[in-house]
Amino acid sequence: MLFMQSISLLQIAPTLADFFGVHLNSQARSVEQILEFAYSRNPQVVVLVVIDSLDYRFYTDFAEELKGIHELVEQDGFLFECETVSSHTTPAIASILTGLRPESHGIFANNDVGKSKIKSILEILEDEGKPTAAAIETKGAKPLLGRISYVFAVDDREDIIAYDKLITTHTISVLNKQDLRLVFSHLRAIDRFAHRGNDLRVAAKAINENVRAIAKAVSERNGLLVICGDHETHGRDKDKKYGKAPAAVPLIVCCP
Numbered sequence: 153m154l155f156m157q158s159i160s161l162l163q164i165a166p167t168l169a170d171f172f173g174v175h176l177n178s179q180a181r182s183v184e185q186i187l188e189f190a191y192s193r194n195p196q197v198v199v200l201v202v203i204d205s206l207d208y209r210f211y212t213d214f215a216e217e218l219k220g221i222h223e224l225v226e227q228d229g230f231l232f233e234c235e236t237v238s239s240h241t242t243p244a245i246a247s248i249l250t251g252l253r254p255e256s257h258g259i260f261a262n263n264d265v266g267k268s269k270i271k272s273i274l275e276i277l278e279d280e281g282k283p284t285a286a287a288i289e290t291k292g293a294k295p296l297l298g299r300i301s302y303v304f305a306v307d308d309r310e311d312i313i314a315y316d317k318l319i320t321t322h323t324i325s326v327l328n329k330q331d332l333r334l335v336f337s338h339l340r341a342i343d344r345f346a347h348r349g350n351d352l353r354v355a356a357k358a359i360n361e362n363v364r365a366i367a368k369a370v371s372e373r374n375g376l377l378v379i380c381g382d383h384e385t386h387g388r389d390k391d392k393k394y395g396k397a398p399a400a401v402p403l404i405v406c407c408p
């Protein structure tokens with residue numbers, strides 16, 4: 153099901169906070185349809201996967217390569233067109249995890265991450281006794297060490313397909329922890345391929361396989377899977393198809 157109502161990436165963290173019954177400081181409202189869906193399925197764990205550079209146009213243009221993700225929407229899920237808040241990864245992900253605009257959270261570069269006093273939804277849940285996990289790049293992971301229960305740091309590398317495989321493996325393995333409530337992971341192949349001008353179909357297929365593997369593990373735990381992009385696909389906007397409209401990314405919520 154596609155909801156035409158446009159929402160923003162800022163609404164993800166407030167929605168998760170409401171679902172788990174914890175307090176988060178954000179001006180953004182939670183998304184009623186997501187809450188209703190989540191309450192009705194009563195998932196034991198939520199997995200949030202951010203797919204770097206997956207924008208709405210990429211999602212539709214590469215529907216064939218991303219078939220597994222489209223099927224998650226068709227089977228038991230829904231899709232929102234979601235407004236972005238930044239065209240860069242670090243501030244966009246910080247906004248997804250805090251519900252705050254970049255100018256409010258102040259996290260623009262990797263070395264801002266550790267300095268920020270603002271807590272992400274991962275840390276807020278952890279502080280309320282609800283264990284959380286993250287599978288992300290080492291620089292982003294370091295500030296979370298000792299702050300949340302399970303941190304999987306993956307070093308950046310030339311082979312981004314291998315990198316995403318490791319992120320996927322960690323995401324699946326941590327789902328064995330029965331006390332876990334929220335997992336965050338970040339897949340990067342599309343972004344790297346777009347920057348290098350490499351064949352985006354290869355990246356899309358790899359992402360599709362990783363998401364399918366994660367979805368299977370989520371299904372075995374009766375979990376809720378949330379998938380979104382972080383910003384527009386770099387290097388593909390030269391034809392000005394978007395005009396001046398803000399870029400949109402897909403937000404998928406499903407019970408695989």
Ligand SMILES: [Zn+2]
Nearest residue numbers: 204205241382
């Ligand atoms: Zn990005």
